[in-house]
Amino acid sequence: MPMLDIKNLTLEIDNGTSRVKALDKVDLTVNSGEIRALVGESGSGKSLIVSAISGALPPQFHITADRMSWNGESLLSMSTEQRREIMRRDIAVVFQNPITAMDPSATLGEQLEESIPDELVKGKWFWQRRQSRRKSAISTVHKVGIKHHRHYLNAYPHQIPTDIGQKFMIAMALISQPKLLIADDPTRGMETTTKTQVLKLLTRLNQTRSLSILFISHDLLAISSMAHTMTVLYCGQSVESGRMKMLRKRPLHPYTKALLDSAPSFRKDLPPKSILPNMDGIIPSLKHVPIGCRLGPRCPRAQKDCVITPAVRRIHDHTYSCHFPLHMEKL
Amino acid sequence: MIRILSRYIILFVLTLLVLAAMSFSLAYLFPGDVLTNLTGITAQNDIQRNALIKQFRLDSGYLVQFGYYLNELFAGNWGYSFISGLPLRDEIGLALPATIELASYAMLLAIVIGIPVGCYAGLRSYTPADYGINSASMVGYSFPVFWLALLFILVFSLELNIVPLSGRISLLFDIPDKTGFILLDILLADNIDRSLAFKDALQHLLLPTLAISTITTASMIRLTRRSVIDVLNRPYIAAARSRGLSRWQIFFRHILRNALLPILPLMAIQITTLITNAMIVETLFSWPGIGNWLIQAIYQRDYPALRVGMLAVASMVITLTILIDLFNRLIDPSREKYERATV
Ligand SMILES: Nc1ncnc2c1ncn2[C@@H]1O[C@H](COP(=O)(O)OP(=O)(O)OP(=O)(O)O)[C@@H](O)[C@H]1O
Ligand code: SF4
Ligand SMILES: [Mg+2]
Numbered sequence: 001m002p003m004l005d006i007k008n009l010t011l012e013i014d015n016g017t018s019r020v021k022a023l024d025k026v027d028l029t030v031n032s033g034e035i036r037a038l039v040g041e042s043g044s045g046k047s048l049i050v051s052a053i054s055g056a057l058p059p060q061f062h063i064t065a066d067r068m069s070w071n072g073e074s075l076l077s078m079s080t081e082q083r084r085e086i087m088r089r090d091i092a093v094v095f096q097n098p099i100t101a102m103d104p105s106a107t108l109g110e111q112l113e114e115s116i117p118d119e120l121v122k123g124k125w126f127w128q129r130r131q132s133r134r135k136s137a138i139s140t141v142h143k144v145g146i147k148h149h150r151h152y153l154n155a156y157p158h159q160i161p162t163d164i165g166q167k168f169m170i171a172m173a174l175i176s177q178p179k180l181l182i183a184d185d186p187t188r189g190m191e192t193t194t195k196t197q198v199l200k201l202l203t204r205l206n207q208t209r210s211l212s213i214l215f216i217s218h219d220l221l222a223i224s225s226m227a228h229t230m231t232v233l234y235c236g237q238s239v240e241s242g243r244m245k246m247l248r249k250r251p252l253h254p255y256t257k258a259l260l261d262s263a264p265s266f267r268k269d270l271p272p273k274s275i276l277p278n279m280d281g282i283i284p285s286l287k288h289v290p291i292g293c294r295l296g297p298r299c300p301r302a303q304k305d306c307v308i309t310p311a312v313r314r315i316h317d318h319t320y321s322c323h324f325p326l327h328m329e330k331l
Numbered sequence: 332m333i334r335i336l337s338r339y340i341i342l343f344v345l346t347l348l349v350l351a352a353m354s355f356s357l358a359y360l361f362p363g364d365v366l367t368n369l370t371g372i373t374a375q376n377d378i379q380r381n382a383l384i385k386q387f388r389l390d391s392g393y394l395v396q397f398g399y400y401l402n403e404l405f406a407g408n409w410g411y412s413f414i415s416g417l418p419l420r421d422e423i424g425l426a427l428p429a430t431i432e433l434a435s436y437a438m439l440l441a442i443v444i445g446i447p448v449g450c451y452a453g454l455r456s457y458t459p460a461d462y463g464i465n466s467a468s469m470v471g472y473s474f475p476v477f478w479l480a481l482l483f484i485l486v487f488s489l490e491l492n493i494v495p496l497s498g499r500i501s502l503l504f505d506i507p508d509k510t511g512f513i514l515l516d517i518l519l520a521d522n523i524d525r526s527l528a529f530k531d532a533l534q535h536l537l538l539p540t541l542a543i544s545t546i547t548t549a550s551m552i553r554l555t556r557r558s559v560i561d562v563l564n565r566p567y568i569a570a571a572r573s574r575g576l577s578r579w580q581i582f583f584r585h586i587l588r589n590a591l592l593p594i595l596p597l598m599a600i601q602i603t604t605l606i607t608n609a610m611i612v613e614t615l616f617s618w619p620g621i622g623n624w625l626i627q628a629i630y631q632r633d634y635p636a637l638r639v640g641m642l643a644v645a646s647m648v649i650t651l652t653i654l655i656d657l658f659n660r661l662i663d664p665s666r667e668k669y670e671r672a673t674v
Binding site: 056086093101 | 457564565566567568569570571572573574575576577580584585588589592663
């Protein structure tokens with residue numbers, strides 16, 4: 001049974017006059033101990049999935065799902081208290097924009113220490129507990145590769161460079177020793193050495209502590225080297241999902257193929273907000289989503305049937321949503 | 332830190348200097364004799380007149396006169412009242428604290444009621460409770476203060492007769508003036524029944540304080556509510572929620588501070604309105620404060636009193652504004668950290 005199991009997640013955004021479906025029947029699973037990559041162009045709704053899972057949604061977002069469960073318990077129907085406990089102990093989120101995700105009026109140290117669940121704090125008296133908190137804050141900060149802990153723990157979010165902020169977000173997520181880490185573009189804009197350091201840390205935690213990771217990134221090279229499975233998202237629809245190797249060898253969905261081809265031999269990163277070289281056009285805005293398969297207007301294989309939303313089809317653990325998939329003759 | 336402080340001090344001194352210059356020029360602008368306007372003393376004969384002209388350097392240039400004027404201001408010789416003939420410093424020394432007392436209780440009440448209610452409305456934004464609080468504060472905000480004061484007098488003093496109509500304390504009590512604040516003075520006074528006097532003073536305070544604080548409370552509620560709603564929509568609150576913090580933790584650690592920081596400078600603006608309102612309400616309740624005193628001075632064309640009274644009120648407002656701004660600067664961590672650390 002998957003740890004995190006999401007089926008037909010639909011997220012609608014109220015913009016005053018009308019509702020747009022920003023996520024349309026998205027399927028996503030994360031198994032225990034796996035690293036799952038979630039990829040897609042900018043604006044395809046990756047961060048929306050993250051906020052849907054984290055549960056802190058603005059009032060104009062409305063989510064519905066056939067299933068959204070954590071270890072078999074439905075996240076949507078459980079009490080807020082239970083949900084809070086899960087977010088506190090089991091799931092940790094690294095948000096895409098670290099500086100705005102931190103309280104500008106509290107020091108990084110305070111914010112890091114408050115993320116520690118009580119049972120991980122040793123000691124009976126408050127001074128012992130304070131010391132224990134400080135100690136685990138310092139060791140976590142070292143772990144993510146920040147050396148000057150004394151300086152940064154007492155700094156405020158606006159005083160630190162972005163990459164330190166990103167590392168701090170990771171530290172804040174890891175300090176609660178979660179079972180699942182959701183990392184939304186954790187290495188964006190980092191320089192190569194720092195990036196390698198962070199990715200190594202995540203891989204190591206996955207191997208030694210069997211930390212599951214939902215890894216969201218534009219960096220296909222990093223993804224293909226560390227992820228076990230991948231889900232491809234296009235314009236709020238999950239188009240294909242399966243084991244990394246399978247997807248690389250034989251993508252069934254035209255969009256997956258275009259996405260993979262856009263990074264030839266995975267040598268270049270896919271810069272955010274870029275037009276895919278192999279596919280004309282850009283991702284449609286939420287106000288003008290095509291009916292049926294949302295890839296339709298850009299798809300080289302599109303035919304008349306594509307105005308009907310393709311159902312999810314499955315070959316073993318490989319799922320895809322396309323009426324006219326690629327590579328079918330070889331199967 | 333030193334740089335910030337010196338910037339504030341320079342600003343403060345310059346503003347006061349400009350104010351002093353304006354008050355000095357009033358002596359020339361007011362109708363009547365410059366010498367009398369400046370000193371408050373009507374010279375009886377030429378000898379006294381010449382002596383005063385010499386003393387106040389009126390025979391030299393304006394700058395020298397102004398220099399002497401400043402000197403006198405600092406030395407505490409603010410001139411004499413036309414009407415009472417008493418030193419103005421003593422009169423203001425009695426009147427100003429009375430106003431400050433009234434305004435501070437009103438502000439305190441506004442903070443104690445306004446901030447919690449505003450937070451509640453903000454946290455419950457767009458629910459019936461919020462709409463109720465919001466409309467109530469809108470109504471409170473739009474009352475003219477003098478009308479509200481008159482209404483209070485009419486209902487509570489004249490109709491229901493539960494609180495006294497005017498003044499600061501019943502004449503039965505003889506409270507020696509030590510701090511200028513009536514409640515403190517009562518606590519310091521001996522040979523009176525303190526609890527009775529205290530009760531009496533509170534009854535006198537009740538209506539004017541309520542009248543002034545209604546408007547300030549209403550605007551405090553609105554400011555706090557708006558600010559809390561703003562903070563609630565920030566990504567860091569969503570991030571804090573996703574870390575599984577409880578609602579109270581989120582409120583006290585992340586919402587409260589961030590919501591209050593931006594409204595502190597707005598509160599500084601409120602203080603000016605508050606003092607103006609206090610001065611208006613004073614005249615209605617015959618509260619012996621600076622507003623009442625200035626009105627009397629206007630009625631009686633007491634130009635020296637007006638000149639110094641305005642300077643005193645303006646200096647007080649400027650001092651408060653600058654102090655709050657400085658305080659705000661010191662506690663706001665998004666300004667420079669090291670400035671904060673050296674406080
Ligand atoms: N609060 C919001 N109100 C309205 N629309 C929103 C809101 N947040 C996101 N969207 C829209 O939802 C879509 C998906 O946004 P999302 O941030 O999830 O993209 P993303 O895949 O994370 O992109 P990136 O790779 O750039 O982070 C976008 O079209 C965006 O305009
Ligand atoms: S369903 Fe049609 S439009 Fe959509 S990807 Fe498949 S072929 Fe292209
Ligand atoms: Mg995103």
